[in-house]
Amino acid sequence: MSLDVKNPVDSRQGIHILAKPNGPACNLACDYCFYTEKQSLFPKDENYRMPDNVLEAYIAKYISAQPSPEVEFAWQGGEPTLLGLDFFKKVIEMQKPFTGQKTIRNVLQSNGTLITDEWCRFLKRHSFLVGISLDGPQIVHDRYRRDRGGKATFNKVMKGLERLRKHGVEYNVMACVAGETACKPQDVYHFFKKEGVEFIQFFPVVERIPDEISEKRGFCLGMPPLLDREETNVEVTPWSVAPEPYGDFLIAVFDEWVKNDVGRVFVMNFEWALNAWMGNASPVCVFAKQCGRSIVLEHNGDVYACDHHVYPEYRLGNILDDNPLHMISKSIAAGFGTGKETALPRRCRECDVLELCRGGCPKHRFLKTYDDEPGLNYLCPGYRKFFNYSKKYLRVFRQLLENNLPASLVMDAIKGPLVIKT
Numbered sequence: 001m002s003l004d005v006k007n008p009v010d011s012r013q014g015i016h017i018l019a020k021p022n023g024p025a026c027n028l029a030c031d032y033c034f035y036t037e038k039q040s041l042f043p044k045d046e047n048y049r050m051p052d053n054v055l056e057a058y059i060a061k062y063i064s065a066q067p068s069p070e071v072e073f074a075w076q077g078g079e080p081t082l083l084g085l086d087f088f089k090k091v092i093e094m095q096k097p098f099t100g101q102k103t104i105r106n107v108l109q110s111n112g113t114l115i116t117d118e119w120c121r122f123l124k125r126h127s128f129l130v131g132i133s134l135d136g137p138q139i140v141h142d143r144y145r146r147d148r149g150g151k152a153t154f155n156k157v158m159k160g161l162e163r164l165r166k167h168g169v170e171y172n173v174m175a176c177v178a179g180e181t182a183c184k185p186q187d188v189y190h191f192f193k194k195e196g197v198e199f200i201q202f203f204p205v206v207e208r209i210p211d212e213i214s215e216k217r218g219f220c221l222g223m224p225p226l227l228d229r230e231e232t233n234v235e236v237t238p239w240s241v242a243p244e245p246y247g248d249f250l251i252a253v254f255d256e257w258v259k260n261d262v263g264r265v266f267v268m269n270f271e272w273a274l275n276a277w278m279g280n281a282s283p284v285c286v287f288a289k290q291c292g293r294s295i296v297l298e299h300n301g302d303v304y305a306c307d308h309h310v311y312p313e314y315r316l317g318n319i320l321d322d323n324p325l326h327m328i329s330k331s332i333a334a335g336f337g338t339g340k341e342t343a344l345p346r347r348c349r350e351c352d353v354l355e356l357c358r359g360g361c362p363k364h365r366f367l368k369t370y371d372d373e374p375g376l377n378y379l380c381p382g383y384r385k386f387f388n389y390s391k392k393y394l395r396v397f398r399q400l401l402e403n404n405l406p407a408s409l410v411m412d413a414i415k416g417p418l419v420i421k422t
């Protein structure tokens with residue numbers, strides 16, 4: 001991709017930076033992690049730790065680039081708690097001079113295994129939102145999420161979660177849906193309900209096996225496809241979720257949720273679908289018309305086009321030498337993000353759920369359509385199935401919301417006397 005700046009990005013629109021303050025370093029070795037392989041981008045003896053000058057530049061430049069009165073700092077890895085509490089105390093100190101200008105919020109994505117009471121007191125005091133990576137009950141979670149010695153991690157994660165709850169730290173759960181997880185939608189959803197989890201996001205695991213080029217560059221997974229080209233490497237890893245079972249998984253959870261839990265449990269995948277059905281812009285890149293405004297900051301200050309495009313050809317610069325808006329402009333001018341919409345195959349352009357799906361993430365668009373056009377999403381059959389299924393309910397949600405009625409009335413509508421016409 002070439003990086004000539006032709007069209008500066010509209011600075012009135014918000015941007016998002018996902019920071020990796022300790023790069024891909026992690027205490028776990030989950031089978032399906034797509035970020036561990038990024039170690040091959042750095043020297044063997046790399047100290048994965050964001051230095052103070054990078055941290056300072058990041059905080060100042062991100063705040064000044066954000067047009068909205070709120071700025072969300074998202075800390076992810078690898079496992080960011082490996083940096084220790086002192087690193088995050090420094091973050092709070094460095095953010096302090098800006099608190100008069102903006103409302104600052106910190107979000108920490110963690111595997112939960114290193115969360116102590118001391119961490120919890122700090123997270124609570126500074127109003128962090130913590131995203132915990134937890135796939136479901138023990139049998140589901142431990143299937144893929146193991147530590148570097150191959151030991152199960154479920155019990156440690158649950159201890160971390162208990163501590164967060166004990167200290168009243170705000171949290172949500174990010175659950176990966178991998179191959180075998182997809183067969184257990186009820187087990188997964190019932191477990192989260194039993195645990196009192198109110199905010200859940202399901203993330204489909206799809207990775208391709210590496211081709212020769214990826215392997216030569218030291219990666220163990222396939223790289224994202226180029227949208228206008230036919231991909232010969234279409235084989236996915238054994239842990240990837242299959243398309244239809246992913247759709248069936250969402251449908252099974254949706255069925256249970258829409259009958260019993262609307263307004264009590266928030267499954268972000270369903271919230272996004274409703275949001276799109278209401279005609280609003282998608283808050284997540286995957287279902288947005290275009291992407292490219294959510295960039296990644298590595299620990300050494302390097303900035304990449306997105307979390308799933310951390311490869312040398314998608315490096316946009318370094319935070320010490322450039323500002324985020326300019327780097328996003330370069331990326332968008334080079335076609336990253338706009339291609340999500342402009343390179344949609346005809347099958348997507350004519351699809352009856354296009355406004356909900358938008359072709360999904362370009363990383364997963366490595367298949368051909370039945371009429372031989374490249375750029376079809378691997379998850380297409382699952383998306384089609386789920387979005388078509390949920391549409392009849394989304395119609396009811398919209399009617400309720402347009403009449404200023406609570407969305408939870410949908411549960412009464414299903415049980416009757418109101419009948420939802422399909």
Ligand code: SF4
Pocket residue numbers: 285286287291292294305306307308309337340360361362363
């Ligand atoms: S390529 Fe995928 S993950 Fe990256 S910004 Fe676009 S939709 Fe999001």
Ligand code: SF4
Pocket residue numbers: 347348349351352353354357358359360376377379380381383384
């Ligand atoms: S459901 Fe399939 S055809 Fe329809 S927009 Fe999504 S990926 Fe494209």
